[in-house]
Amino acid sequence: MITYPNHPPLIPWDEHNQKLQAHLHPTDWINPEPAARPACQSAGRYNLVVIGAGPAGLVVAAGAAGLGAKVALIERHLLGGDCLNYGCVPSKALIRSARAAADLRTTVDFGLRVNRDVEIDFAAVMERLRRLRAGLSHHDSAQRFRSLGIDVFLGSARFVSRDCVEVDGKRLPFAKAAIATGARATKPAIPGLAEAGYLTNETVFSLTERPQRLAVIGGGPIGCELAQAFHRLGCHVSLLHKNQHLLDREDGDAAAIVQGRFVREGIELILNCALQKVEKTADGKRLSYASAGHEAVLVVDEILVAAGRSPNIEGLNLETAGVQFDRHGVHVNDFLQTTNSRIYAAGDICLKHKFTHVADAAARIVIQNALFRGRKRASALVVPWCTYTDPEIAHVGFSEKEARARGISIQTYIHKFEAVDRAVLDGETEGMVRVHVRAGTDKILGATLVARHAGDMISEITLAIVGGLGLSAIGRTIHPYPTQAEAIRKVADAYNRSRLTPFLRKLLNGWLKWTR
Numbered sequence: 001m002i003t004y005p006n007h008p009p010l011i012p013w014d015e016h017n018q019k020l021q022a023h024l025h026p027t028d029w030i031n032p033e034p035a036a037r038p039a040c041q042s043a044g045r046y047n048l049v050v051i052g053a054g055p056a057g058l059v060v061a062a063g064a065a066g067l068g069a070k071v072a073l074i075e076r077h078l079l080g081g082d083c084l085n086y087g088c089v090p091s092k093a094l095i096r097s098a099r100a101a102a103d104l105r106t107t108v109d110f111g112l113r114v115n116r117d118v119e120i121d122f123a124a125v126m127e128r129l130r131r132l133r134a135g136l137s138h139h140d141s142a143q144r145f146r147s148l149g150i151d152v153f154l155g156s157a158r159f160v161s162r163d164c165v166e167v168d169g170k171r172l173p174f175a176k177a178a179i180a181t182g183a184r185a186t187k188p189a190i191p192g193l194a195e196a197g198y199l200t201n202e203t204v205f206s207l208t209e210r211p212q213r214l215a216v217i218g219g220g221p222i223g224c225e226l227a228q229a230f231h232r233l234g235c236h237v238s239l240l241h242k243n244q245h246l247l248d249r250e251d252g253d254a255a256a257i258v259q260g261r262f263v264r265e266g267i268e269l270i271l272n273c274a275l276q277k278v279e280k281t282a283d284g285k286r287l288s289y290a291s292a293g294h295e296a297v298l299v300v301d302e303i304l305v306a307a308g309r310s311p312n313i314e315g316l317n318l319e320t321a322g323v324q325f326d327r328h329g330v331h332v333n334d335f336l337q338t339t340n341s342r343i344y345a346a347g348d349i350c351l352k353h354k355f356t357h358v359a360d361a362a363a364r365i366v367i368q369n370a371l372f373r374g375r376k377r378a379s380a381l382v383v384p385w386c387t388y389t390d391p392e393i394a395h396v397g398f399s400e401k402e403a404r405a406r407g408i409s410i411q412t413y414i415h416k417f418e419a420v421d422r423a424v425l426d427g428e429t430e431g432m433v434r435v436h437v438r439a440g441t442d443k444i445l446g447a448t449l450v451a452r453h454a455g456d457m458i459s460e461i462t463l464a465i466v467g468g469l470g471l472s473a474i475g476r477t478i479h480p481y482p483t484q485a486e487a488i489r490k491v492a493d494a495y496n497r498s499r500l501t502p503f504l505r506k507l508l509n510g511w512l513k514w515t516r
Contacts, residue, residue, distance in 0.1 A: 006314075007077050011206045016130035023134075023141035024078040024085070025154055032151045034072065034172050046072045048370060049165050049174040051157045051316070054081020055356045056347030057180035058140060059363035061150050069371060071150045072174075074157040074167050080140035081182050082201070082348075083356045089136060090205040091225060093129040095388055098232035102265075102390065109427055120234045122210035129205060159321035162340055176342055176370040179323070179330055180363070181316065183348035186308035188217065192278040196285045198303040201226075211235055211302035215287055217275065219246040221387040223306035224258065228389055230304075231267050238268040238298055240275065240289065247387060251400075251448040254393045257430060258450070261391065270298070278303070311349050334377045335369050336362060344370050353383050384462045386455030391431045394458035397446030397465055400436060409439035411498070413471070415490040417451055422482035428452045433487045435461065435471060435495075442470030442495055449488075457485050471495045 010017040021027070034046075050061045053075035061073040078085050104118045138144065142152045155168040164173045185200035187193075199207075201222060212235065216227040219241030231237040239246070239262070246262070246269070247255035262269060272292050279286045287298045311329035318324075322340040324331040330338055330345045337344055344366045347359035361381055368374035384396035403410045417423035417431040431450035437443055447461045464474060475492030479485055 008203050008206070012208055014127075014130065016127070016134040019134040020085075020130075020137050021078070023137040023143070024080055025075070026142055029142060029152075029154050031153045031155065031168050031170065034151065034170055045163075045173045045175050046070050046151075047175050048072075049172050049177045050074065050180060051165065051177065052081070052180035052182055052312075052347070052349070053079040053140070053145075053152075054180060054182045054347060054359065055083050056182075056349075056359035056363045056366075057081070057178065058145070059360050060178045060180060060346060060366050061145060062148055063364065063367045064371060065148050065150050067367070067371065072153060072165075072172050073145060073150050074153045074155065074165070074172075076154070076156040079142055079145070079152075080137060082184075083359075084133065084137060084140055086202045086205065088356055089133050090129050091201070091222075091229075092388065093132050094125070094205070094233075095225060095229045095390075097125045097128065098229035099390060101234075102232045106427070120210070122233060123208050125233060126205070126208055156315055158315055158317040159323075160317070161320065162322050163342055174342070176344065178363075178366050178370065179316070179338070179343065179345040179349055180347045180359070181312040181349050183309040183311050183329070183354060185305060186310045188275070188305060188307055190275050190278055192280075193303070193305075196278045196280040196303070198278075198305050200305050204304055207302075211300070213284065213300040214238070214302050214304060215240060215285075215298060215300040216304045216306060218305065218307035219243065219269075219271075220249070220306065220308070221247065223304075224262075225388050226304060226306060227267055228262065228265070231265060236268070238270060238300065240270045240273045240287070240298075242273055244272055246271075247393065250387065250393050250395065251434065253432070253434070254395075254448050254450045257391065257432075258387075258389050258393060261389075261430065309348065309354055313349070332378075334379050335375060336366050336378055337369065351378070353385065355383075355385055358383055358385075382462055382466050384458045386458065388455065391428070391450050391452050392454040394449045394451075394454035395447070396458055396462045397444065398436060399446055399448070403436060403445055408445065410436045410445060411439050412436050413491045413494045413498075415487050415494065417484065417487055420484055420487045420490070422484045422486065423451070425482065426452075426484070428484070433491050435488075435491050437471055437495065442472045444469075444471055451484060451487075453484065457488065460485065460488055 047069035048064045049072045050057045051074050053073055061071050065071045101118055146152050153167045157165050157167045160166045164171055214230050214235045214237050216223050216239045227237050227239045246259045270291050274290045276288045284299045284301050285303055313325050324339040330350045332338055332345050332350045346362035346366045348354040365376040368376050386392055386394040414434045418429040423429050433449050435447040436445045444465050449458055471492045475496050479489045
């Protein structure tokens with residue numbers, strides 16, 4: 001097993017994690033010898049050096065190499081980044097098991113009866129997670145990227161000049177570089193927390209025994225997803241959030257639907273919470289906090305911190321490269337170019353939207369702009385996202401608040417899933433589709449979906465926005481019946497009905513009477 005600076009070890013050291021490490025940071029890996037830099041200076045340079053092998057870095061490296069560029073890819077930890085190792089992949093495996101458990105508890109609603117209560121084999125749930133993660137890891141393996149003609153270096157990178165990076169004692173001069181080192185969980189400054197010990201997304205998926213009592217700090221997407229999953233897997237979960245409502249950045253009505261579900265499922269919500277200190281006692285980890293003017297204490301077995309992300313900028317020696325940064329990450333312009341014109345950045349290290357699919361899209365911009373002097377703009381991206389609670393919340397474009405802040409007059413159309421036949425048949429009526437259009441037109445400015453599979457449905461609206469298709473075009477599109485996606489067409493139908501002014505209705509009624 002390899003241990004990594006500033007990263008936890010892969011535990012348990014079973015066949016799945018051994019396979020994961022063999023793909024993503026092989027113990028016998030030998031870094032290649034970079035070409036010597038000749039007197040002419042240009043021929044020996046890499047066309048592109050990529051620092052960080054998460055989603056953004058992998059896409060930049062593979063895309064550039066596929067176009068014939070000479071590429072070096074550097075990773076100090078595990079290739080695949082947070083998404084594969086500590087984020088999207090393991091969390092969705094956990095959520096799927098939790099959803100299956102929740103479904104089994106409601107079989108009576110579908111005319112089915114189980115002979116006994118659902119028994120959760122927590123160790124098996126986590127073993128499945130590790131097995132599936134390892135099974136997907138070959139896509140991001142060091143061997144695969146070497147087979148693409150990329151020089152893969154395992155080790156910590158640092159800039160030694162404005163056009164050269166050093167790793168493992170080797171210097172890699174470059175014509176262009178891309179910083180894609182990502183972000184990590186923020187460590188709250190709560191007295192006693194570090195001493196008591198806590199979990200983050202980097203360590204929570206290493207659990208093999210279920211904590212009976214789990215405190216989750218943070219009511220954003222990560223905190224909410226994992227709080228619900230662990231609750232459904234048999235933990236008593238207390239979710240502590242500093243604000244009055246969960247998922248503050250989402251549509252308020254959408255967040256309220258999810259919050260209501262949490263309450264009904266039995267998740268303990270501690271809102272307006274100010275954590276004061278944490279102590280390790282014989283009974284467990286003791287959290288002292290104030291909420292709604294009252295002080296209280298909570299004792300748990302484990303604490304999961306999910307309260308924001310911090311950029312991985314340490315050790316890069318960015319000052320030497322002339323790259324400006326702050327606590328939010330590396331500074332980039334709209335072309336994803338840093339303050340050093342040779343160096344670009346993509347992904348969580350520089351973007352507000354910290355999602356894998358946004359990192360992928362940004363990486364494609366970097367390839368075009370860095371290698372071909374393109375002028376692709378990050379601000380032109382239409383960004384959908386999804387919070388994978390149950391029900392899910394998916395969003396794209398402007399919210400009502402954002403539109404009004406920009407002085408844009410909008411009209412909003414809503415359809416609830418309780419009026420969608422398939423949702424009724426599925427027993428999944430909790431949710432809605434909300435679409436905003438520019439007032440007086442069918443131009444879609446934004447949308448929010450709340451549904452069990454909202455993330456799978458939002459792309460129809462995203463495509464309409466990107467393709468310049470109005471809401472009326474969705475109304476003309478035949479949707480299979482019965483499907484839950486039919487709710488989107490019903491919103492479009494509502495828009496089309498709104499175009500019938502009183503005069504047009506009177507004219508239509510007169511024509512219908514005349515044709516009888």
